Amino acid sequence: MRYEPRHYPAFPTLISSFDLSGHEDEKTVMEMIYTWERTGDHALVHEGQSSYITGDEMFLNDKRLLNLWKTIQECCDIYCQEAGIDYTLLSTSWFNTLYKGGSVNAHRHERSVISGAYYPKCDDESAPLIFESPLQPYQMNVNNINQCTYNQYFLDFNPAPGLLVLFPSWLRHSVPPNRADKRYTISFNTIRRDDREHYQTLRDYRVDKHESSDPESGV
Numbered sequence: 001m002r003y004e005p006r007h008y009p010a011f012p013t014l015i016s017s018f019d020l021s022g023h024e025d026e027k028t029v030m031e032m033i034y035t036w037e038r039t040g041d042h043a044l045v046h047e048g049q050s051s052y053i054t055g056d057e058m059f060l061n062d063k064r065l066l067n068l069w070k071t072i073q074e075c076c077d078i079y080c081q082e083a084g085i086d087y088t089l090l091s092t093s094w095f096n097t098l099y100k101g102g103s104v105n106a107h108r109h110e111r112s113v114i115s116g117a118y119y120p121k122c123d124d125e126s127a128p129l130i131f132e133s134p135l136q137p138y139q140m141n142v143n144n145i146n147q148c149t150y151n152q153y154f155l156d157f158n159p160a161p162g163l164l165v166l167f168p169s170w171l172r173h174s175v176p177p178n179r180a181d182k183r184y185t186i187s188f189n190t191i192r193r194d195d196r197e198h199y200q201t202l203r204d205y206r207v208d209k210h211e212s213s214d215p216e217s218g219v
Helices: 026-035 063-083 193-198
Strands: 016-019 040-042 045-050 088-107 114-119 129-132 154-157 163-168 173-175 182-192
Touching: 016 063, 026 063, 026 182, 063 088, 063 114, 063 163, 088 193, 182 193
Parallel strands: none
Antiparallel strands: 016 163, 040 045, 045 088, 088 173, 088 182, 114 163, 114 182, 129 154, 129 173
């Protein structure tokens, strides 16, 4: 008798990537990073600088990046649809610069639904973004002999110019020592869109005017 198995990918975790290379705000993003004055050390970032200082930074909310904000928000909507979760709204955002040998400790993003990393500029030697399987601590007596979807503990995403990666904020991730001279990342968090009323500074720029708009011109 021949037995036909049926395999089920139980409890998968969704990570999505989008190719934003050539985006109209790409050059502006790099100019802003080059001229940004308020950067400093970050406890998780080694051999690098971060614009994450107070924890409420909203780098992507700058009016010069309005089109990029809309693009990333649209990608977040696609992620939510695929994941079957309630829609989210971009909240805090900041950028990190890693120098040669720089790294980022493993961490997750508290008080966020989905998080993301956007790479406006990088090269082939830029360190990957590494995700850790949350199931690893529970697989106490498993002897893996072949790596496959069901037993891998780590998943690497190699940065590429214009790459956007979205993932659940509870998923631990890190960056190993960087081999490139500089590695630039724009990171961000989100909230449930229905919770927006509790955050006076947050706006949905697809329907709201930017806070810096001229009330007379509407621009």
